[in-house]
Amino acid sequence: MNRNKRKLIRITTVPISLEKLLEGQLAFMKEHFEVVAISAEKERLEAYGNREGVRVFPLELTRKITPLKDIVAVFKLYRFLRKEKPTIVHTHTPKAGIVGMMAAWLAGVPNRLHTVAGLPLMEATGLKRMLLDFVEKLTYRFATKVYPNSKGLYDFILLEKITKPSKLSIIGNGSSNGIDTAYFDPSLYSDNDKTSLKSEWGISQNHFLFIFVGRLVKDKGINELIAAFSKLFESKDKVSLLLVGPFENDLDPLLPATLKIIENHSHIYSAGYQNDVRPFFAIADALVFPSYREGFPNVVMQAGAMGLPSIVTNINGCNEIIQNGINGLIIPPKEIDELYEAMKLLVEEPVLYSNIKKVARNNIEKKYNRKQVWQALLEEYKMLES
Numbered sequence: 001m002n003r004n005k006r007k008l009i010r011i012t013t014v015p016i017s018l019e020k021l022l023e024g025q026l027a028f029m030k031e032h033f034e035v036v037a038i039s040a041e042k043e044r045l046e047a048y049g050n051r052e053g054v055r056v057f058p059l060e061l062t063r064k065i066t067p068l069k070d071i072v073a074v075f076k077l078y079r080f081l082r083k084e085k086p087t088i089v090h091t092h093t094p095k096a097g098i099v100g101m102m103a104a105w106l107a108g109v110p111n112r113l114h115t116v117a118g119l120p121l122m123e124a125t126g127l128k129r130m131l132l133d134f135v136e137k138l139t140y141r142f143a144t145k146v147y148p149n150s151k152g153l154y155d156f157i158l159l160e161k162i163t164k165p166s167k168l169s170i171i172g173n174g175s176s177n178g179i180d181t182a183y184f185d186p187s188l189y190s191d192n193d194k195t196s197l198k199s200e201w202g203i204s205q206n207h208f209l210f211i212f213v214g215r216l217v218k219d220k221g222i223n224e225l226i227a228a229f230s231k232l233f234e235s236k237d238k239v240s241l242l243l244v245g246p247f248e249n250d251l252d253p254l255l256p257a258t259l260k261i262i263e264n265h266s267h268i269y270s271a272g273y274q275n276d277v278r279p280f281f282a283i284a285d286a287l288v289f290p291s292y293r294e295g296f297p298n299v300v301m302q303a304g305a306m307g308l309p310s311i312v313t314n315i316n317g318c319n320e321i322i323q324n325g326i327n328g329l330i331i332p333p334k335e336i337d338e339l340y341e342a343m344k345l346l347v348e349e350p351v352l353y354s355n356i357k358k359v360a361r362n363n364i365e366k367k368y369n370r371k372q373v374w375q376a377l378l379e380e381y382k383m384l385e386s
Helices: 015-021 025-029 042-052 067-084 094-106 126-142 151-159 191-201 222-235 256-264 278-283 298-305 336-348 350-367 370-385
Strands: 007-011 034-039 055-058 088-092 111-116 145-148 208-213 239-244 268-270 286-289 310-313 328-331
Touching: 007 025, 007 067, 007 094, 015 034, 015 042, 025 034, 025 370, 034 042, 034 067, 034 094, 042 055, 067 094, 088 094, 088 370, 094 111, 094 126, 111 126, 111 370, 145 151, 191 278, 208 222, 208 278, 208 298, 208 336, 222 239, 222 256, 222 336, 239 278, 256 268, 278 298, 286 298, 286 336, 298 310, 298 350, 310 336, 328 336, 328 350, 336 350
Parallel strands: 007 034, 007 088, 034 055, 088 111, 111 145, 208 239, 208 286, 239 268, 286 310, 310 328
Antiparallel strands: none
8 A cells, every 4th residue: 555645435326336337447546646446335345355456344334324424424434434534525426325425424524526417306206306406406416516427417407406506527528548559459259259159149140230238227228228119110120129238127117018028029139247248249230228317328338339320308318419310310318219310320320320430430539538528537636636
């Protein structure tokens, strides 16, 4: 441990956010700071710390609304921060945000930073919306700086008056972590690799393969996606759909009718959660990502880096990465017919498809290369400390 380095503490609710949303970033930052990662799930967190070469501190956090557990977590974190005396505490995800910012404020940490990568309150109504709105405003009040990771989120926060403009900044062109374009590279997969993987999953070699990567939940537009694909399959039988991601039936369940179609349709394939999604992107022809709300979606950047056109909804983040008709297609959220027409267009118009595909990767390389994002964040840290 280098005693001359200032201390940076990064907090997420669960370790998968550190693993997937901030992959490699803490290892980069440890060249400039003494870094500590804080999250739930002790064993998984420790495994992450070993891989990244950073210290960890397990903290019991849940993604659900659990006030008593959260108060205990705030007190435990406060004691840890008083002892560690970090220069910066930087939180991600809503629960880690409120717990981390409150504890850091109580402990007198000078730089209390929170990244906003999505707002659940955007889809909430009634009492739940009021509660989420209150928690979000409280988080930002405790923070010294707030970083929406897209222009759309920045504008929404201002419109809703969740915090004052002086607290808000966007790092670089958006995104919390950017994309490792050497890792997400379609040239890593040969035609033989792709043929073998399709055979392994029983996917027809000559089908146009749409892919969705992410949580299989209502808020990601999966009900609409399954309905649109089912309609498309009625007229275009040489199409298939590959779903890569976990179901979350306790937090945001799909309609029973949707689940039934996924289970029974001969050309819908469900691969579940995958540590490495690149082979699945490599065999696909286009990403379909009809989400209701996002921060700055990694999946759309990953697909672009793998050379895939994307169909996305007209929501923040998605409509910043994708330009309609240039590197993908943009449709309204929650519209089955519009989604169906966009999917049909990519299948029926090979020239349009080819033109979009040609520029998909170049767009990501120019604007969202991972090292550019890391360097921009490091410069922000240095500016705050000066």
